[in-house]
Amino acid sequence: MLIFLDYFLLIFHLALTAFNALGWAFERTRLAHLILILLTLASWTVLSPFYGWGYCPFTDWHWQVKRALGESPLPGSFIKYCLDGCTSWDSDPTVVTYATAAVGVVALVMSIAVNVLAWQNSRKAQRAETA
Template sequence: MMYEFLNIAFIVFHTALILFNLFGWIWKRTRRWNLLTLTATAFSWFILGIWYGFGYCPSTHWHWLVQRELGYSDMPDSYIKFLIRELTGLDFSAALVDTGTAVCFFMALAVSIAVNVRK
């Protein structure tokens, strides 16, 4: 029962964080927080990634531990790939999903930096 709750909590939290990373720069009140979460994401991907693998995300790691306890296997390396598969049933290549994720991330980061500096 606890793992089922954690599974849902991770889906909600992680998906909300991704959406905030992509769109949190839109509202003036959240722009600094958006830049902070984007910076934390970059730190995780590129700095922690030195030890854990490029693109490392603690939330994905912990969520996969919960999924394993629930009996799931064959989890992709990417949370975005998992989310696309769960929401649409489509199974895109990891390279395509990773490229799309990186492009969206860097676009959001560039816009976030621009609107925060412009202020």
């Protein structure tokens, strides 16, 4: 069961990360992306006094599974874990943290921008229909 959970959390977390970075770009997923990126950034910041900067519950759960499987040491960041695993590097955790935060902030700004534009276009279309 732990091996299944390990793979499930890896795939789920990779998909979630990709969606957080790019979900704003697709019209059908824009509102869901806005909600998810806000939740993600809230987890990183609002929960930071309790768990540390950049806290992600999925990373926490995944690392619990990995520790139960005997894997250690584990980095503080899922992104660092994946980057190091794919490249065989030992990336700088500070650089990875800042890069991850930058991608998150850019994704939030893009999400807000495309959602506001879609809302404005929707209002214009409604006004044109009633005129």
